[in-house]
Amino acid sequence: MRITQLHGLIILAGLLPTLVRGQEIADKIYHGGDIVTVDDKYPSAEAVAIRAGKILAVGSKADLLKLKGETTQLVDLQGKTLLPGFIDGHSHFINSLSVSRQANCFAPPSGPGKSIAAIIAALKATQKQFQISKGDFIIGYGYDGNAISDGREMTAADLDAAFPDNPVFVQHVSLHGAVCNSLALKKFNVTQDTKTPPGGVIVRKPNSTEPAGLLMEAAWMPIFENLPKPSESELLTRFKEGQMIYAAAGITTAQEGATFPADVALLQKAAKKGELFIDVVSYPFITEAKKVLEKNPPETFGKYQHHLKLGGIKITTDGSPQGRTAFFTTPYLTGGPNGEKEWKGEPLFPKAIFDEMVRFVYEKNLQLIIHCNGDAAIDWFLEAHEKSAKDRFADLRSVVIHSQFVRKDQIQKYVDYKIVPSFFTEHCFYFGETHLKNRGQEQTFFLSPLKTAQKLGIHCANHTDFNVSPIDQLFVVWSAVNRLSREGTIIGPDERVSPLQALKTITIDGAYMYKEEKIKGSLEVGKLADLVILDKNPLKVDPKAIKDIKVLETIKEGKTIYSKN
Incomplete structure (x- = not known):
């Protein structure tokens, strides 16, 4: 087998003999721009050839033109940049089917929600746009009480005044709660007599047991699971627009990060009907795992069927630090959501139940992805891993x-146990100042410590947690490189990474997280032709300009699935 190299670029690996016989002619050859391979052995190239949905060759333009046949399409990048398709490190794909019919209540720059009045205006605009009738739900997403100018949480009373005839709720930016108006609270049967469940938060009116509007964690999750949804037929019609949210961001592999049985069935039906044109990896939620496994035994996991793969099981340990429900070993500096003193947050499940959940997943030999924000939550998982993994040092690829x-x-234990962190460096921007108030500088500056982890040789993913924040992979990269807050504070200068290191988290290391590094994540011979074309090279622009780079085209297995033009 012959390997030809020019200026450190791989040209062909075992393909020239078949080329000579005329059997290996490229479908397309990309050239004329920067090509970032995310392959440490050969980091750049002049051209990439693809055939039948896979990468045929990577190297010099002169050599790859030898693969040109009568039907080969030569694609001139015209100075643009070609990279591997982006890989989503964690989001909630199923939400993409509904957000287009909901009000964007994010704080600027991601949305208009700079104040309670602005959030209400966004809800009213959605009500008008979709002609929502009296008695029907009006839903918003992205509410962040820390980022609005009012200096207080939004309440049911605020929403009641604006929407006296409709149940309304606005999902908290963490996706772990919502602010509800009185009609919604009534529909959810949350009253002054409702007891706050363990691991839950029901914010009450001052000197009263009357709910004020904000429900979090275990008080919200059962409601969220049983919210009224559009019909299955209507949801099936939304799969294209949902996937286009991802494709427009250059994503070719997406995650559905906490899937309930009805949604598993919906995804499988859409996949079977040929509706999926990006890869979706689904992780059924632990509380419903037994029900999902009745129809999908463990041996069916880890294999794509029509672009859908059941990847493993999801467990949620704690809440969100911005919502002060993450579980820590030390108290919050600002107390709890209800004014609790010496508040450390709470786990979502009791310890014995949590340990049994981890044991169950490992016993089934399934990949585990586990939500942990606070250090106490991470302690719980590491202890459960040590007790439940047959070989704690095995490559289980737990995330x-x-x-x-x-x-x-704890990071050293990640190394020892081959655990993969999927970081969320966008928190530096969206919630950096909030974390400084809640947790102090020492902890906040070590938030999502990507550089430390990469130095230790850990494969790290990075994500948006959509729709906690918008799907925008270039903003993910920007946040890892700059770690700037909204106010311009550098949240942990020592944890900033290079643009290439940041790109790896959404390409090759993201693929590693899914156990797909042999088929995705870099431009290498034999891998899937999952590609993205950008208007500028993230490795060459000013680091602060990375967020302004535009996705021009997204290609899945050789086929264009998104084009800006």
């Missing part, structure tokens, strides 16, 4: 989603 406030001693 700690967020790992926001991981400690240095």
Whole structure:
């Protein structure tokens, strides 16, 4: 087998003999721009050839033109940049089917929600746009009480005045709660007599047991699971627009990060009907795992069927640091959501139940992705891993989603146990100042410590947690490189990484997280032709300009699935 190299670029690996016989002619050859391979052995190239949905060759333009036949399409990048398709490190794909019919209540720059009045205006605009009738739900997403100018949480009373005839709720930016108006609270049967469940938060009116509007964690999750949804037929019609949210961001592999049985069935039906044109990896939620496994035994996991793969099982350990429901070993500096003193947050499940959940997943030999934000939550998982894994040092590819406030001693255990963190460096921007108030500088500056983890040789993913924040992979990269807050504070200068290191988290290391590094994540011979074309090269622009780079085209297995033009 012959390997030809020019100036450090791989040209062909075992393909020239078949080329000579005339059997290996490229479908397309990309050239004329920067090509970032994300392959440490050969980091750049002049051209990439693809055939039958896979990468045929990577190297010099002169050599790859030898693969040109009568039907080969030569694609001149005209100075643009070609990279591997982006891989989503964690999001909630199923939400993409509904957000287009909901009000964007994010704070600027991601949305208009700079104040309670602005959030209400966004809800009213959605009500008018979709002609929502009296008595029907009006829903918003992205509410962040820390980022609005009013200096207080939005309440049911605020929403009641504006929407006296409709149940309304606005999902908290963490996706772990919502602010509801009185009609919604009534529909959800939340009253002054409702007891706050363990691991839950029901914010009450001052000097009263009357709900004020905000429900979090275990008080919200059962409601969220049983919210009224559009019909299955209507949801099936939304799969294209949902996937286009991802494709427009250059994503060719997406995650559905906490899937309930009805949604598993919906995804499978859409896949079977040929509706999926990006890869979707689904992780059924632990509380419903037994029900999902009745129809989908463990041996069916880990295999794509029509672009859908059941990847493993999702467990949620704690809440969100911005909502002060993440579980820590030390108290919040600002107390709890209800004014609790010495508040450390709470786990979502009791310890014995949590340990049994982890044991169940490992016993089934399924991949575990586990939501842990606070260091106490991470302690719980590491202890459960040590007790439940048959070989704690085996490459189980368990993933700690967020790992926001991981400690240095815990990172060393990630190394020892081959655990993958999927970080959330966008928190530096969206919630950096909030974390400084809640947790102090020492902990906040070590938020999502990507540089430390990569130095230790850990494969790290990075994500948006859509729709906690918008799907925007270039903003993910920007946040890892700059770590700037809204106000311009550098949240942990020592944890900033290079643009290439940041790109790896959404390409090759993202693929590693899914056990797909042999077929995705870099431009290498034999891998899927999952590609993205950008208007500028993230490795060459000013680091602060990375967020302004535009996705021009997204290609899945050789076929264009998104084009800006």
